Amino acid sequence: MISNRFGKWNLVVISLLLLVAYFGIQTSGGSPELFRFFGRLHPAIVHFPIAIMVFALFLLALNKLRWLNISEGVINLTLVIGSWSGVKAIFAGLWLAQTGGYPAETLFLHKVMGFGATSLCAALVYLRTSEIPALKKPLFSGLCWGLMTIWLVVGGDLGGRMTHGEGFVTQYAPGFVVSVLGHPDPMKERFDLSMPGTTTVFDGIISPILVEKCSSCHGAERRNGKLRLDSAEGISTHEGDEPLIVPGKPEESLLTQRLSLPEGHEDQMPPALEAKPISHADVELIKWWVKEGASFETFISDANIPANILTILQAYGLGDIRTGVFALDLPTPDSAHVAALRMNGAVVDVLANGENLLSVSCKVVATCLTTDLDSLAQQVTWLDLRGSDVTDADLARLAAFPHLTRLNLSNTSITGSGLASISGSSFLEYINLYGTGVMDAAMVHIAPIKTLTAIYLWQTAVTPEGVALLKSSLPDAEIDTGEPKN
Numbered sequence: 355m356i357s358n359r360f361g362k363w364n365l366v367v368i369s370l371l372l373l374v375a376y377f378g379i380q381t382s383g384g385s386p387e388l389f390r391f392f393g394r395l396h397p398a399i400v401h402f403p404i405a406i407m408v409f410a411l412f413l414l415a416l417n418k419l420r421w422l423n424i425s426e427g428v429i430n431l432t433l434v435i436g437s438w439s440g441v442k443a444i445f446a447g448l449w450l451a452q453t454g455g456y457p458a459e460t461l462f463l464h465k466v467m468g469f470g471a472t473s474l475c476a477a478l479v480y481l482r483t484s485e486i487p488a489l490k491k492p493l494f495s496g497l498c499w500g501l502m503t504i505w506l507v508v509g510g511d512l513g514g515r516m517t518h519g520e521g522f523v524t525q526y527a528p529g530f531v532v533s534v535l536g537h538p539d540p541m542k543e544r545f546d547l548s549m550p551g552t553t554t555v556f557d558g559i560i561s562p563i564l565v566e567k568c569s570s571c572h573g574a575e576r577r578n579g580k581l582r583l584d585s586a587e588g589i590s591t592h593e594g595d596e597p598l599i600v601p602g603k604p605e606e607s608l609l610t611q612r613l614s615l616p617e618g619h620e621d622q623m624p625p626a627l628e629a630k631p632i633s634h635a636d637v638e639l640i641k642w643w644v645k646e647g648a649s650f651e652t653f654i655s656d657a658n659i660p661a662n663i664l665t666i667l668q669a670y671g672l673g674d675i676r677t678g679v680f681a682l683d684l685p686t687p688d689s690a691h692v693a694a695l696r697m698n699g700a701v702v703d704v705l706a707n708g709e710n711l712l713s714v715s716c717k718v719v720a721t722c723l724t725t726d727l728d729s730l731a732q733q734v735t736w737l738d739l740r741g742s743d744v745t746d747a748d749l750a751r752l753a754a755f756p757h758l759t760r761l762n763l764s765n766t767s768i769t770g771s772g773l774a775s776i777s778g779s780s781f782l783e784y785i786n787l788y789g790t791g792v793m794d795a796a797m798v799h800i801a802p803i804k805t806l807t808a809i810y811l812w813q814t815a816v817t818p819e820g821v822a823l824l825k826s827s828l829p830d831a832e833i834d835t836g837e838p839k840n
């Protein structure tokens with residue numbers, strides 16, 4: 355029915371057409387509107403070649419099982435129709451891709467699968483009609499049938515993902531189908547939130563949104579509006595009539611304005627008819643980033659994350675953010691020094707399991723403020739010297755302890771002059787000076803410690819003026835003077 359010559363020329367012509375299509379219709383190029391109109395029909399007409407190719411496989415299988423007895427020529431004719439309708443779908447698909455808005459990688463793979471299945475379909479006709487004995491080997495045609503089927507399934511799945519979104523095809527699929535097609539949990543894979551201490555808000559959260567939703571039109575291939583949103587550089591060097599980003603002011607930034615327009619507005623981004631819409635949560639995240647200063651350097655753990663943003667990020671898998679000393683990667687404390695301190699009567703504890711942070715407390719300074727303690731200066735974060743014989747001179751040592759978060763000096767005889775040693779502290783949150791001789795003069799040493807949240811000054815020589823000085827420098831800290839709160 356279908357001659358050897360026909361099979362050969364069919365393959366040659368289809369291969370040529372595919373070459374023309376591949377090299378002639380670039381995603382970044384432009385074509386007349388009529389072609390784009392035809393392109394929009396791709397999702398409808400693409401099912402025809404898929405069905406025809408699967409139908410051919412079906413006929414072959416029934417023949418092999420001897421449930422049917424139709425001529426091989428019918429199968430060949432079906433494959434010829436399949437290959438030509440595949441070509442038609444490919445042209446439409448390429449013109450559709452030109453309207454933009456499709457993720458570049460998925461699009462490329464989808465394209466490869468479509469081209470592959472169509473050329474294999476034409477190759478099958480050739481193999482099946484060929485008179486060359488070597489080509490008649492079942493291995494060749496078996497491979498072609500197998501690959502063609504796989505590419506149809508995977509290519510179709512990719513197409514579905516692009517038009518309807520990740521997971522559309524597999525949403526209701528049984529588990530084994532999901533594992534074959536390998537859809538990861540899109541919520542957990544989307545952002546990079548596993549290392550908030552070393553990942554910037556831009557790299558981990560904002561850039562993935564812009565790449566996914568915007569870079570098909572604002573990337574290397576197309577630069578609509580002369581704008582590139584696929585890199586920090588593209589964003590920071592954009593020159594438009596209006597400022598793209600006004601740090602701290604989402605309402606004045608073109609970037610966020612264009613995302614917040616009413617549905618159907620002609621300036622709306624992404625453009626309503628051409629691309630998938632952006633979610634409300636994504637818009638909130640971009641607005642948050644702009645509001646916090648549109649920094650490319652701020653780490654997620656250092657960012658100010660309001661409750662609504664935290665809710666979104668947690669849904670995407672953000673765990674507890676380790677902050678302060680807990681975010682530090684400290685060496686393990688030397689056990690010999692820990693043992694020596696304990697021998698001398700100091701109480702040394704590990705702050706929490708798995709952390710290299712220590713709490714140390716002692717009553718007799720001579721047994722505790724020793725070179726052993728100095729050797730643990732990186733790890734000591736709580737130091738409790740309450741009721742001890744510590745003097746202002748002893749406190750000079752504390753300058754070498756960069757990670758103190760809690761310091762208890764209550765019921766000692768210090769006057770506070772020694773506190774100068776801790777005024778450069780970057781982590782100190784709590785200081786207890788209750789029942790000491792601390793005076794107003796010492797407040798200048800405490801006032802610069804911006805991390806302080808609790809200061810105990812009950813029964814000291816500090817006057818209301820001293821407290822006022824502290825309050826003006828540390829307005830959010832709780833200062834306890836023993837006065838009833840009002």
Ligand code: HEC
Binds near residue numbers: 454624625628
């Ligand atoms: C389907 C293609 C397409 C997609 C996807 C797309 N844009 Fe656009 N964008 C355009 C076109 C075309 C222009 C130029 C015409 C205009 O200004 O409306 C533009 C212009 C802009 C401008 C104005 C630039 C200037 O200085 O005038 C901004 C800002 C913008 N887009 C942001 C975005 C953001 C953010 C996204 C992703 C959430 C996005 N766009 C996704 C096509 C797209």
